[in-house]
Amino acid sequence: xxxxxxxxxxxxxxxxxxxxxxxxxxxxxxxxxxxxxxxxxxxxxxxxxxxxxxxxxxxxxxxxxxxxxxxxxxxxxxxxxxxxxxxxxxxxxxxxxxxxxxxxxxxxxxxxxxxxxxxxxxxxxxxxxxxxxxxxxxxxxxxxxxxxxxxxxxxxxxxxxxxxxxxxxxxxxxxxxxxxxxxxxxxxxxxxxxxxxxxxxxxxxxxxxxxxxxxxxxxxxxxxxxxxxxxxxxxxxxxxxxxxxxxxxxxxxxxxxxxxxxxxxxxxxxxxxxxxxxxxxxxxxxxxxxxxxxxxxxxxxxxxxxxxxxxxxxxxxxxxxxxxxxxxxxxxxxxxxxxxxxxxxxxxxxxxxxxxxxxxxxxxxxxxxxxxxxxxxxxxxxxxxxxxxxxxxxxxxxxxxxxxxxxx
Amino acid sequence: xxxxxxxxxxxxxxxxxxxxxxxxxxxxxxxxxxxxxxxxxxxxxxxxxxxxxxxxxxxxxxxxxxxxxxxxxxxxxxxxxxxxxxxxxxxxxxxxxxxxxxxxxx
Numbered sequence: 001x002x003x004x005x006x007x008x009x010x011x012x013x014x015x016x017x018x019x020x021x022x023x024x025x026x027x028x029x030x031x032x033x034x035x036x037x038x039x040x041x042x043x044x045x046x047x048x049x050x051x052x053x054x055x056x057x058x059x060x061x062x063x064x065x066x067x068x069x070x071x072x073x074x075x076x077x078x079x080x081x082x083x084x085x086x087x088x089x090x091x092x093x094x095x096x097x098x099x100x101x102x103x104x105x106x107x108x109x110x111x112x113x114x115x116x117x118x119x120x121x122x123x124x125x126x127x128x129x130x131x132x133x134x135x136x137x138x139x140x141x142x143x144x145x146x147x148x149x150x151x152x153x154x155x156x157x158x159x160x161x162x163x164x165x166x167x168x169x170x171x172x173x174x175x176x177x178x179x180x181x182x183x184x185x186x187x188x189x190x191x192x193x194x195x196x197x198x199x200x201x202x203x204x205x206x207x208x209x210x211x212x213x214x215x216x217x218x219x220x221x222x223x224x225x226x227x228x229x230x231x232x233x234x235x236x237x238x239x240x241x242x243x244x245x246x247x248x249x250x251x252x253x254x255x256x257x258x259x260x261x262x263x264x265x266x267x268x269x270x271x272x273x274x275x276x277x278x279x280x281x282x283x284x285x286x287x288x289x290x291x292x293x294x295x296x297x298x299x300x301x302x303x304x305x306x307x308x309x310x311x312x313x314x315x316x317x318x319x320x321x322x323x324x325x326x327x328x329x330x331x332x333x334x335x336x337x338x339x340x341x342x343x344x345x346x347x348x349x350x351x352x353x354x355x356x357x358x359x360x361x362x363x364x365x366x367x368x369x370x371x372x373x374x375x376x377x378x379x380x381x382x383x384x385x386x387x388x389x390x391x392x393x394x395x396x397x398x399x400x401x402x403x404x405x406x407x408x
Numbered sequence: 409x410x411x412x413x414x415x416x417x418x419x420x421x422x423x424x425x426x427x428x429x430x431x432x433x434x435x436x437x438x439x440x441x442x443x444x445x446x447x448x449x450x451x452x453x454x455x456x457x458x459x460x461x462x463x464x465x466x467x468x469x470x471x472x473x474x475x476x477x478x479x480x481x482x483x484x485x486x487x488x489x490x491x492x493x494x495x496x497x498x499x500x501x502x503x504x505x506x507x508x509x510x511x512x513x514x
Binding site: 021046061069318332 | 430434437438440442445447448449451452453454455475478479481482483514
């Protein structure tokens with residue numbers, strides 16, 4: 001492939017920011033333009049529902065790089081702007097005002113957006129979604145001790161938000177449609193633990209809850225849930241995310257639960273890459289196509305594209321990993337448990353706040369969920385990458401280090 | 409504010425002035441120090457901001473939390489002098505600190 005002269009990145013999120021950082025490190029000589037619909041340069045999203053929401057971290061510290069960095073490396077940031085169309089023939093990205101950006105390579109890093117609930121009253125004042133800095137500033141501005149917060153959706157973001165709010169003295173209810181919390185992210189044992197944790201901290205939890213709508217005169221006052229009305233001064237909906245694939249789709253690129261990309265994040269068009277939450281890629285460790293919504297994936301795919309553009313060897317594929325901080329509890333997960341044939345528990349999930357669940361498929365370790373057990377997480381990552389076969393009894397035995405459960 | 413020197417695996421040195429309250433990792437990432445990935449952004453969840461601290465400085469740094477210890481113990485390229493730079497908060501007393509950065513965090 002000829003050297004890329006002008007690179008246009010649609011999106012200015014975590015993946016886009018990491019891509020610029022990697023290209024700068026590689027000495028990329030072409031012009032870079034990032035187009036982002038938020039008014040902010042690339043920033044980290046994970047703290048939004050954690051330390052940033054809690055007011056323990058300034059916006060400045062969220063930014064991946066200072067503004068001077070983009071100047072120094074000649075990366076132009078077009079912020080608060082939106083690409084409305086990709087013209088693959090002309091190799092241009094068309095902005096909402098009709099202006100065009102020519103590219104020799106294009107990277108789609110459009111991320112994902114909160115899944116909107118089409119429920120009556122969802123447009124009332126006081127009903128929010130949490131995706132960006134500005135959302136958090138608004139939500140945080142409404143927080144005050146004694147106010148009632150209803151979180152619709154018991155996933156990572158909803159529960160992290162609930163944890164911060166209840167610690168700030170709000171009355172917090174979480175309404176989850178599924179029979180258990182974080183059902184899409186973790187196994188049943190970890191779900192049960194988080195139910196106990198949040199109840200111990202004073203959060204009111206309803207699982208199997210059918211939210212039917214929102215009521216209020218000028219602003220939200222109640223959430224209608226089954227036959228009940230739950231009092232609410234503030235509602236935050238955290239009902240999952242949908243990938244932003246429309247631009248790719250309209251440009252005729254293949255989309256199947258995300259923009260389909262190859263091992264170097266290239267789409268079916270040799271001039272167009274895609275990275276981050278909006279992509280669907282074959283994962284050699286799991287032998288299938290996957291779409292991740294995770295920081296690790298955004299960073300890893302940014303590194304792949306930087307390597308591809310600069311003609312370097314692709315970085316080695318890593319075991320996917322995720323984390324969530326709620327109260328004093330750090331949950332670290334690696335691998336994917338959904339194809340497991342058995343699970344092994346280490347420590348006691350029903351008492352205290354420290355245990356791990358290991359997932360095995362045909363004797364090999366494929367995933368771990370570690371609650372306040374960083375060492376188990378770190379060692380499991382290595383074993384999962386090796387597809388190591390493990391001794392179940394040793395895995396369950398807290399006196400034996402996880403690495404020593406490896407069967408040779 | 410403290411001046412902190414990073415020695416990268418290619419033998420190059422980079423000295424950065426880092427404001428109090430930031431972590432050594434945050435200073436390094438903003439200052440484009442090669443070899444500090446900091447994938448989790450400072451949540452002590454990934455062990456990709458590891459640095460080697462010279463022994464005379466080790467004692468002057470705040471002690472490791474149990475989380476940091478656990479993360480470090482099984483991270484690749486770990487040595488006795490390893491620390492996670494996200495867990496070292498910058499204060500005036502760190503002026504002159506020197507750390508070495510590994511060739512890779514993976």
